[in-house]
Amino acid sequence: MKKKNIIRVCSVCKQNFNRQELIKITCFKNKEEKLNIILDSNYNIPGRSIYIFKSKHCVIEAKKYKKKILNKLKRPLYPELEKELEGILNYLIENLPENSCPLVKSLEVS
Numbered sequence: 001m002k003k004k005n006i007i008r009v010c011s012v013c014k015q016n017f018n019r020q021e022l023i024k025i026t027c028f029k030n031k032e033e034k035l036n037i038i039l040d041s042n043y044n045i046p047g048r049s050i051y052i053f054k055s056k057h058c059v060i061e062a063k064k065y066k067k068k069i070l071n072k073l074k075r076p077l078y079p080e081l082e083k084e085l086e087g088i089l090n091y092l093i094e095n096l097p098e099n100s101c102p103l104v105k106s107l108e109v110s
């Protein structure tokens with residue numbers, strides 16, 4: 001069976017990518033009705049979500065705009081979620097390769 005290409009936009013550089021090239025961060029309610037922000041590696045957790053291209057560059061940029069991301073997740077007023085988001089972004093910054101996003105590459109070339 002042919003795998004469908006699912007295209008999503010990086011919240012940082014606003015470019016389209018195949019979903020597998022993006023990190024999905026989802027805000028969902030757990031069984032205790034508590035909100036959590038998690039790394040949705042299998043792209044299958046329901047809830048408000050954002051996508052960030054898998055590069056250190058885009059994640060570092062995303063870290064500067066945590067409030068905007070929380071806005072996109074419709075949870076701007078939850079400081080504990082901001083901490084969770086920061087934890088995820090820090091984890092990603094430590095673990096992602098140095099490669100920058102295509103937008104940066106195209107800017108360097110031109």
Ligand SMILES: [Zn+2]
Pocket residue numbers: 010011012013014015052053058101
């Ligand atoms: Zn990006």
